[in-house]
Amino acid sequence: MALFGAKKDGRELKIYENTDELSTDLADYIAELSEASVKEHGVFAIALSGGSLISLMGKLCEAPYNKTVDWAKWYIFWADERVVAKNHADSNYKLAKDGLLSKVPVVPSHVHSINDTVSAEKAAEDYEFVIRQLVRTRVINVSDISDCPKFDLILLGMGPDGHVASLFPSHLVLDEKEEWVTFITDSPKPPPERITFTLPVINSASNVAVVVTGGNKADSVHLVIDDVEPDLPSLPAKLVQPTKGNLVWFVDKTAASKLDGTKFSE
Numbered sequence: 001m002a003l004f005g006a007k008k009d010g011r012e013l014k015i016y017e018n019t020d021e022l023s024t025d026l027a028d029y030i031a032e033l034s035e036a037s038v039k040e041h042g043v044f045a046i047a048l049s050g051g052s053l054i055s056l057m058g059k060l061c062e063a064p065y066n067k068t069v070d071w072a073k074w075y076i077f078w079a080d081e082r083v084v085a086k087n088h089a090d091s092n093y094k095l096a097k098d099g100l101l102s103k104v105p106v107v108p109s110h111v112h113s114i115n116d117t118v119s120a121e122k123a124a125e126d127y128e129f130v131i132r133q134l135v136r137t138r139v140i141n142v143s144d145i146s147d148c149p150k151f152d153l154i155l156l157g158m159g160p161d162g163h164v165a166s167l168f169p170s171h172l173v174l175d176e177k178e179e180w181v182t183f184i185t186d187s188p189k190p191p192p193e194r195i196t197f198t199l200p201v202i203n204s205a206s207n208v209a210v211v212v213t214g215g216n217k218a219d220s221v222h223l224v225i226d227d228v229e230p231d232l233p234s235l236p237a238k239l240v241q242p243t244k245g246n247l248v249w250f251v252d253k254t255a256a257s258k259l260d261g262t263k264f265s266e
């Protein structure tokens with residue numbers, strides 16, 4: 001259970017005593033969204049990130065979720081991926097496969113990983129093509145506002161520098177308005193070549209969750225959630241503002257240690 005929870009202006013903040021409690025609530029949240037999406041349109045289109053998120057999702061591999069979640073209805077994507085081989089230690093696909101997907105009965109053909117045998121530019125282009133096909137065949141809904149895909153859930157982590165997916169501070173791709181998936185070759189965090197969902201896609205999702213743990217992220221959590229101005233360079237996580245969808249921040253006590261919380265009080 002959360003130590004603190006508050007909702008304001010379409011955003012929800014949940015703060016947990018420790019990562020164990022956060023993980024339990026995160027598993028409940030994902031399982032509930034999965035059930036609701038399957039009921040509503042027959043599938044659950046979920047985009048994962050890499051990093052600490054996957055181990056925080058670990059409870060989904062355990063009872064009761066391993067049995068109660070309708071895994072066959074999951075269509076799995078990545079909000080960002082490093083352009084490395086799928087068996088490379090830096091691959092977000094490998095992280096999710098080892099930590100989650102190999103432990104639950106997902107359908108292999110529903111797992112949409114990137115083409116890692118081409119350049120970052122081509123990998124982004126190919127990935128957007130795959131997503132367009134699934135929008136056309138109505139596996140993924142489409143936003144009536146932006147014409148972007150409307151994922152049922154996009155799960156993001158946040159780096160200490162405020163990056164989300166592979167959208168880093170001061171990068172031009174933050175301004176991308178047309179592409180759904182773009183690429184970078186100069187990631188400040190290795191490896192340098194990555195593909196990433198753009199902000200219009202992230203902000204078109206029905207649900208976005210940002211999952212953040214650890215004291216090294218406390219400054220960025222404060223700048224983003226307390227909406228400190230000026231915040232230079234502007235932190236990508238602050239630009240995560242779903243147009244119609246819900247935004248939930250799952251934060252542990254150490255990452256929340258510098259929050260003043262004024263933006264969530266009346």
Ligand SMILES: O=C1O[C@H](COP(=O)(O)O)[C@@H](O)[C@H](O)[C@H]1O
Nearest residue numbers: 049050051052053157158159165
């Ligand atoms: O490089 C990346 O970093 C972020 C944050 O990772 P974390 O380990 O600090 O949680 C991650 O969300 C992103 O997917 C990944 O490519």
